[in-house]
Amino acid sequence: MSLFITIGGVSFAVLSMVAIFIGLSLHILRRGIHLEAETGLEKVIGKIVDYLCIILAIAIVSIMKIVFWIIEREWWFKGPMRRFFPLLIAKSGLKVIYSGEIYTTEELVALIENVYKKADESSDHLHISITPCMCRHATNNWSDDMPNLTCLHFNTVARPYHKALPQSLMITADTAIDLVKEYASKWPFVHIIYGFCPSSPEYFDKQESICFCHHHCAVIRTELKWGKYGIHPIKPANHLAIINGDNCKNCGTCHRKCPFFAIEKREINYEIIHERCYGCGVCKRFCPNDAITLIERPNPKEHFIKREVLSLKHIQ
Amino acid sequence: MSLLKSKIIGILMICIGLILGGYYTLCVLVNGFNENKSIFRDESFLGIPILNEYWTIAAPIFLACILLVFLICWIGVATLFIKEPQVSDEEIKKVRDLDEKNRAKLKKQ
Numbered sequence: 001m002s003l004f005i006t007i008g009g010v011s012f013a014v015l016s017m018v019a020i021f022i023g024l025s026l027h028i029l030r031r032g033i034h035l036e037a038e039t040g041l042e043k044v045i046g047k048i049v050d051y052l053c054i055i056l057a058i059a060i061v062s063i064m065k066i067v068f069w070i071i072e073r074e075w076w077f078k079g080p081m082r083r084f085f086p087l088l089i090a091k092s093g094l095k096v097i098y099s100g101e102i103y104t105t106e107e108l109v110a111l112i113e114n115v116y117k118k119a120d121e122s123s124d125h126l127h128i129s130i131t132p133c134m135c136r137h138a139t140n141n142w143s144d145d146m147p148n149l150t151c152l153h154f155n156t157v158a159r160p161y162h163k164a165l166p167q168s169l170m171i172t173a174d175t176a177i178d179l180v181k182e183y184a185s186k187w188p189f190v191h192i193i194y195g196f197c198p199s200s201p202e203y204f205d206k207q208e209s210i211c212f213c214h215h216h217c218a219v220i221r222t223e224l225k226w227g228k229y230g231i232h233p234i235k236p237a238n239h240l241a242i243i244n245g246d247n248c249k250n251c252g253t254c255h256r257k258c259p260f261f262a263i264e265k266r267e268i269n270y271e272i273i274h275e276r277c278y279g280c281g282v283c284k285r286f287c288p289n290d291a292i293t294l295i296e297r298p299n300p301k302e303h304f305i306k307r308e309v310l311s312l313k314h315i316q
Numbered sequence: 317m318s319l320l321k322s323k324i325i326g327i328l329m330i331c332i333g334l335i336l337g338g339y340y341t342l343c344v345l346v347n348g349f350n351e352n353k354s355i356f357r358d359e360s361f362l363g364i365p366i367l368n369e370y371w372t373i374a375a376p377i378f379l380a381c382i383l384l385v386f387l388i389c390w391i392g393v394a395t396l397f398i399k400e401p402q403v404s405d406e407e408i409k410k411v412r413d414l415d416e417k418n419r420a421k422l423k424k425q
Contacts, residue, residue, distance in 0.1 A: 058325045062394035066387075130411060132401035142402040149403045149411055166319065167403045169411055174418040179411070 057164035064138035071222045077229045100193040100219050101235035102280050105184040109177050116173035127158035128176045131168035141216045152210040183212040189280040220259050237279030239294040247291035254283035322398050329392030337385035344378050
């Protein structure tokens with residue numbers, strides 16, 4: 001059994017490194033080509049990269065199925081692999097494939113307005129598309145009460161996903177803003193995902209997609225499964241939830257709705273475990289007594305996206 | 317139409333995986349067989365014929381390549397049998413209408 005785990009571990013490490021290598025190569029190649037494509041050869045290479053992206057996009061749900069299978073297996077962290085894996089895979093590979101951070105609706109709206117609404121329509125980079133939720137597609141968990149057409153893709157991945165995935169649409173920045181507002185009002189756990197598909201970092205840093213996932217979200221699953229081993233693929237929002245004791249009627253709605261199981265029942269009331277709170281705001285949205293407020297996180301962690309892009313003055 | 321694309325890509329991935337994997341396996345095995353003829357038994361580690369200079373280098377690379385091929389085929393099979401997303405027509409129509417409205421507004425501006 002340990003031999004099997006070792007072989008599996010080594011192979012997974014090799015494959016992850018290959019995946020990272022391909023991803024980074026595509027990223028660098030694409031970035032260079034799209035910014036300075038002038039000569040014939042570069043255009044040809046650009047076309048090849050485009051087709052590779054479309055093939056990757058067609059196979060993305062299958063790849064996600066495999067990633068889901070991998071993240072569900074805790075034995076990566078047990079036995080002989082317990083030292084090897086967290087270092088080699090989770091600290092590098094997993095974050096390349098699945099990493100993200102939580103944003104508020106206002107922050108996202110500001111982000112789209114500041115980057116996409118000002119964009120020239122002929123721009124080769126600033127596209128937006130919407131596709132069916134890929135996490136739900138990979139797990140076949142379609143929602144009855146929530147919208148399923150919820151994956152917003154940006155930059156150079158928008159077109160490949162639109163071409164590759166059925167029932168997807170290319171949309172304008174205004175539509176994206178309307179949808180962000182609508183979906184976030186239903187389920188405010190809104191987060192940005194960074195994939196290893198190539199993007200245009202000069203416009204939107206490394207952002208690829210905005211997700212409005214439910215409980216079967218890949219990052220939630222990874223966080224819940226691997227968080228106890230110190231692997232945190234998702235960065236929390238810059239605020240925390242607190243319960244206002246006067247308004248709270250101890251109905252337990254927040255306890256049931258929290259995607260990160262951060263609210264625990266005590267003898268007489270409910271308590272938010274701040275180490276587990278990601279500031280997604282789901283509890284606040286569903287609280288029938290308006291007993292939860294979001295406060296500034298005391299020590300906000302470093303985020304991937306440059307905060308100056310947000311231009312928070314715009315919100316005020 | 318998109319499901320047809322998935323099927324084509326799935327079959328292509330399986331074919332490419334099998335052809336490349338088969339060809340590479342053949343190359344490694346035939347080369348190994350030829351090399352084995354020219355390697356003295358004394359040069360093998362502990363005198364075991366398989367632990368010679370050729371296989372100690374070729375075997376790990378072969379394993380890594382075969383695993384890559386296996387992954388390509390696995391993704392190919394999963395892509396081949398992918399199901400259609402279950403998004404209702406009303407939902408798509410709603411987003412499309414909203415987008416058309418916004419595009420019309422943009423044109424007016």
